[in-house]
Amino acid sequence: MIAESILVRGRHVLTSATPAVVDDGAVLVVGESIADVGPYDELRAAHPDAGALGGPYDIVTPGFVNTHGHFSEGLLAGIGEQYTLGEWIHGLINPIAPHLTRAMAYVATMLSGIQMLRSGITTANDMFVCEPRPEPVTPAVVTALDELGLRGVVSFGAGDLRSAGEVAPQLAEHEALREAAAASRLCTFRVGIGAVGGQSDKLFAASADLAVRGGHGVHIHLHEVREEVTATRQRFGVTPIAHCAREGLFTAPTLAAHCVWADRADRDLLARHRVGVAHNPVANMILASGAAPVAELRALGVDVGIGVDGAASNDSQDMLQAVKATALLARVHHLQATAMTAREAFEMATIGGARALRMAATVGSLEPGKAADLVVFDGSSPALANVHDPYEAVVYVAGSREVKDVLVAGRPSVADGDVVTVDVADLVARSRPLARELVTRAGLSHLSELAR
The missing domain is CATH 2.30.40.10 (Urease, subunit C, domain 1)
Incomplete structure (x- = not known):
């Protein structure tokens, strides 16, 4: 009782x-x-x-606010360390996406969520990346979070160019997840955009319209690597951040993951539109993406939180590792022991993340009424x-x-x-055949001892 x-x-x-x-x-x-x-x-x-x-x-x-992650990677920790981001997407994430099922989504979320809770995370902003199926996949994320007692901001990482698919199934997956979140005690919904380069013009316009007209927030990757910026300049004549601003996406409350390769003009746009940024230091180091301009963003008034990112890129789901790495990476990047204090890193992990998600009225600090x-x-x-x-x-x-x-x-x-709500040993046992099935169907047996 x-x-x-x-x-x-x-x-x-x-x-x-x-x-x-x-x-x-x-x-x-x-x-x-x-x-x-x-x-x-x-x-x-x-x-x-x-x-x-x-x-x-x-x-x-x-409670810590994890501003960016992918429960869709919960069965994939410790795989493909040789890849940089582009290679990782094409060699690991794209092959996996069509084979993720609702059962896999549930177990993967439980595995990652347990690790998050054990490291002090109480709010997780997630983007589940998969291909739409006849039975929507992403509502299982909400089911798992409610069972765990972990507050979630959930989104589907829509991207129709990944498989030359139709727009309608992408929107249907958004709607299924929105309905699940609306019925949840702890979850809220955001419109997910995997990346500007992963969507057709039609889907991007539909995503922006859904967010703005529907009154939803947005969760998107922006400027994670230099190649992304170059490709978008070639396609649209502007950077991904400038494209989002020009197309009206930032009219909706937006959380942008990474922003490693954001120049001064991009950073000014983020500040002007109150775009929150999720800094993912461990994943950025593992994938050799670079060090985000955290100090410059914060100096402009951009709200910056910390993310653990997914289990296929971090690969740990431990927020305390990410918080420590945030402070240490700043010191290495600037070659200065005072580049970031422990208090600043702590605040980024708590109220900073809440502000980045526009949730500071509810979570992120210990105050009466919250x-x-x-x-x-x-x-x-x-x-x-x-x-x-x-x-x-x-x-x-x-x-x-x-x-x-x-x-x-x-x-x-x-x-x-x-x-307190999960039989961990049983869950771990249930996860193994699902992980084996996933990597086998995706043709990744050469990367996994499970499939051999």
């Missing part, structure tokens, strides 16, 4: 709001929302009957035995094993380090 109110205690409560830190503090959760944040002694005295979570040496934070999405880091672990600076402890020191408890909308999704 879940208590009507819960008092979540921490030696350090990092709010991503004002005040930024409450020492020996607590968060009062009532129902699905945060009712108060303040000193533990005061809140305990005022609410003696509240349930208890956390402890005097723990660190309490907002959703009770929060994480408790275990202060009794060896890694966090001696916390000299709580931000550095979370960003540089903590790993997923330090994530003790996770609440999403006031309900426990992780307790004592593991998910």
Whole structure:
């Protein structure tokens, strides 16, 4: 039985709001929302009957907001390391897309979602990339997220040029996912555009119209690699960002993944149109895409969050690795130890990501009235035995094993380090024949020991 109110205690409560830190503090959760944040002694005295979570040496934070990923890759972790992005798309993603089924979508989402929750993610912005089938595939993503207790912003990565398909099935998959999200407790829908170069003019226009007229947000890849920018210039005479702005796509709230190769004019357009950016440092390094101009974007007022990206490109689904990599890549890129602080990386992973998704009124910080999405880091672990600076402890020191408890909308999704609604061993066993079937049907047996 879940208590009507819960008092979540921490030696350090990092709010991503004002005040930024409450020492020996607590968060009062009532129902699905945060009712108060303040000193533990005061809140305990005022609410003696509240349930208890956390402890005097723990660190309490907002749930992390993963601003970009692909549950469609959940069965493909650790494969094809030799590919750069273009090779990876043609050699791995395109062959896989026609063979993803609803059963695969469900299990892949569960596998990735468990890893996300264990690393403190409470909101995941996803783009599921597949070919439409007679039975829509993507609603299984919503089913899995609801079962896991993981908040989702879900989209279908439409791209009719991948298989010279028709526009109608692409739109039908959008609609099926929209309906599933509308019936969900935790999921909301966005219009997915795989990439400008992956859509016909007809589908791009239909996608923009669906987003703008339907009042939906947009999730799109932009300027991930230089070749993408060059190809779009040759096709349209402008960069992908400029094309989206010219065609009115940015009229809808837009989250753009990567933006590695955005020049000053592109960055100005992103700022002018309030386009949020998902920075994916681990995937960008694995695929040799480059380092995004995070400092320049943030200086212009662009809201930048952090993404783990998909399991075929990261390949981990661990947000703490991505947050640490965000800070470290900035230091290497600028050859300066002060290029990004732990607090800045932490804020990008929480309220920055929420702002990038236009969700800051609901998630991303610990404030009264917001959703009770929060994480408790275990202060009794060896890694966090001696916390000299709580931000550095979370960003540089903590790993997923330090994530003790996770609440999403006031309900426990992780307790004592593991998910509460899923038989993990059973799920893992179910995943293996599906992964084997997927790589075999896609003709990728040469890349996978499972298929041999």
